[in-house]
Amino acid sequence: MLRFLDAGESHGRGLCAVLEGLPANFPVNIENINKELERRQKGYGRGGRMKIEKDSVEIISGLSEGKTTGAPMTLLIQNRDYENWRLKSQEETFVSIPRPGHADLTGEYKYATGNLRNSIERSSARETAIRTAVGAVCKEVLKELGVTIRSKVQTLYGLNDTFCDLFDDGLYDLIEKSPMRVLRHQEEFMALVDSAKKNGDSLGGWVYASCEGVMKGLGSFMHYDRRLDGILSGALMSIQGVKQVSIGNPFYIATGAMYHDGITYEDGKIVRTSNHAGGIEGGISNGEQLEVYCYMKPIPSLLLKLPSIDLKTRKNSDSRYERSDVTAVVPLSIVVEHVLAFELLKEILNTFSRDNKEELLAAIEVRKIRIGEIYEKTTDY
Numbered sequence: 001m002l003r004f005l006d007a008g009e010s011h012g013r014g015l016c017a018v019l020e021g022l023p024a025n026f027p028v029n030i031e032n033i034n035k036e037l038e039r040r041q042k043g044y045g046r047g048g049r050m051k052i053e054k055d056s057v058e059i060i061s062g063l064s065e066g067k068t069t070g071a072p073m074t075l076l077i078q079n080r081d082y083e084n085w086r087l088k089s090q091e092e093t094f095v096s097i098p099r100p101g102h103a104d105l106t107g108e109y110k111y112a113t114g115n116l117r118n119s120i121e122r123s124s125a126r127e128t129a130i131r132t133a134v135g136a137v138c139k140e141v142l143k144e145l146g147v148t149i150r151s152k153v154q155t156l157y158g159l160n161d162t163f164c165d166l167f168d169d170g171l172y173d174l175i176e177k178s179p180m181r182v183l184r185h186q187e188e189f190m191a192l193v194d195s196a197k198k199n200g201d202s203l204g205g206w207v208y209a210s211c212e213g214v215m216k217g218l219g220s221f222m223h224y225d226r227r228l229d230g231i232l233s234g235a236l237m238s239i240q241g242v243k244q245v246s247i248g249n250p251f252y253i254a255t256g257a258m259y260h261d262g263i264t265y266e267d268g269k270i271v272r273t274s275n276h277a278g279g280i281e282g283g284i285s286n287g288e289q290l291e292v293y294c295y296m297k298p299i300p301s302l303l304l305k306l307p308s309i310d311l312k313t314r315k316n317s318d319s320r321y322e323r324s325d326v327t328a329v330v331p332l333s334i335v336v337e338h339v340l341a342f343e344l345l346k347e348i349l350n351t352f353s354r355d356n357k358e359e360l361l362a363a364i365e366v367r368k369i370r371i372g373e374i375y376e377k378t379t380d381y
Ligand SMILES: Cc1cc2nc3c(=O)[nH]c(=O)nc-3n(C[C@H](O)[C@H](O)[C@H](O)COP(=O)(O)O)c2cc1C
Pocket: 047, 101, 102, 103, 123, 124, 125, 128, 239, 240, 241, 242, 243, 299, 300, 301, 323, 324, 325, 326, 328, 331, 332, 335
């Protein structure tokens, strides 16, 4: 079974992960992983931290001559900001006023360390850097299996009536117009971020990701915890700030006749007439493009004051601000890709369960041949 654990605090020495269960003989190019880490750091609306960090991964186990060996893989990312934090005094880093929407208060309810900084450090989305590195390794394997993943920002600050594509490389295409509001250009995205920043406010929004080449038959309806839609949405919901996940377009409200994807034969092959299901039916992948949408709430660190409390004085207080992103929808889209990469590879290995590249490719091939044979033979269904 493919699994990983990660560790590390936002301003500690760094982040690390141990990824176990990779089949042997898959090439892993560290440059490709670093490119993904760089993509995750970009995006208009990021705060000062991203000017300090320049993420790159060190892989200290699990690779030989650039290929997986089947051994556990250990990944490390250093925090450059550690140099600025390590000499800070306890008073400087002490926090007793929780930010509404962040993990400051709930973490203290649970761990009771007496300093909210401890919750802030581990709950931070800094952790998504190492999750992206893990997912980038999985992407390397998926590439060999013919699976590719892309993402884009769908809309800013959660307005369901704006449907735009904002790719992290800056391309911006309108895919559907709304009479209410249309974000036409990247400049408009930037203007919205600038205005939120000026007002001391923050923004959330929707991102979209698609996976091509996903083989039919991942996941299962045999038990609730094996359903692919449940597995993917649980993992995506675990990303810091994500509050809604949809398999298929959540904005497409339609009747059954409009919604459900027809099944037809074309040249002896089963073909779907549309893909509103987003690639999963009955908890199992149907071989269509896998399409997911995630909504991120607005960033909780705001200059604008919200009601809060001071746990030290036990009095009401304005909320406190600390250095922050205004919006993180662009990096979120990259994180979503990598969370999907890990989960998809895990499900592929759960389904085809092989220990090396050659046997895994052969097992996938057997399934494809078998499905092809059924299509040819079974004209009666
Ligand atoms: C890539 C990324 C960057 C983020 N940057 C910030 C930030 O700078 N400031 C902040 O307060 N929250 C930021 N967040 C969101 C918080 O981490 C998140 O709201 C918090 O962990 C609580 O989320 P939850 O209620 O979904 O667990 C970021 C999230 C992501 C995915």
